[in-house]
Amino acid sequence: MFELVEPIKTERLVLRPFAARDEEDMLEFESREDVARYLFNEPRTREDNARELAVRLGQTALRKEKDTLMTAVELDGKVIGYVLLVWLSEEHRQGEFGYVLHPGFHGKGYATEAAAEMLRIGFEKLSLHRIIGRCDPRNGGSAKVMERLGLRKEAHFVESEIFKGEWGGELHYAVLAAEWRAQHETA
Template identity: 65%
Template sequence: MLLPAYPLMTERLTLRPFAAGDLDDLHAFHSRPEVARYLYWEARDREQTREVLAHKTGQTALRAEGDRLVLAVVAGERVIGEVSLAWLSEEHRQGEFGYVFHPDAGGRGLATEAARVVLRLGFEELGLHRIIGRCDPRNEPSWRLLERLGLRREAHFVQNEIFKGEWGDEYHYAMLEDEWRAITSES
């Protein structure tokens, strides 16, 4: 089980559960077509964002296999993104992490900083053996982030699913607990 002691702080960010008051900030990036382009959902209107936010507010812990932890990433007073960790398998100690950020937050290492927190939670607090990340190969900023974090590209699935009306490819990246320990012991 993983129930983090909130808020989680980095040098520049606060990670915490989503709250009802985050609607404006969340909608500011969930409503953008360029944000939704490589995700499984389309740009959201305000009501759709409200519904998604209501669901996110309950995703604050990993109590059992299949649960998802979703955290607001706050810089200053604004939610600039979100990070998530899904518990895929208790037996095999597997997880998957993801992230979505406002485009205005790009280029300053904020997503990298927030994603490291999620990897730490998965490896050091939940005790996962392996964490994966997936993205569309056309989403270069996303796969570059995965590589910056130290994940290795394990697969390029070619036209593995119909994605938004066309055949889509997918990159799969992964990191093992031992690799995480090696990276974090260097810093």
């Protein structure tokens, strides 16, 4: 079990539970077509955004299988995205992580810095054995983040599902706890 009670501070960012005050910052990136392009949702309206924020307010702990930890990524007091960790299987000690960042903040290493904390929580706090990440094959930036974090590409599913009205694929990446530890013992 893991509950986020204190914000996590990285070199440049603060990861913390979402708060009601984040609604405008969240809408700023969640309403963008270029953000929703590779996500299952469409760009969020103000009403959609408010409903999603209400859900995120309760996603502060991983107590049991299928729970999601969702943290706001804050830079200098502004929410610029989010990172998440889903506890997929307690028995098999599996998790999945993900991230979304405002395009205005791409290319600066923020997604890598924030996502590394989700991996750390999964391996060090939940004792997960394996964590996966998935992305659309057209989303080269997301694939590069996972590679920088030390995940290995395990699969490329080609035209495996209808996604937003067209055939879409999916890249699957993964890292094992032993691999994560080996990467961070030498760092």
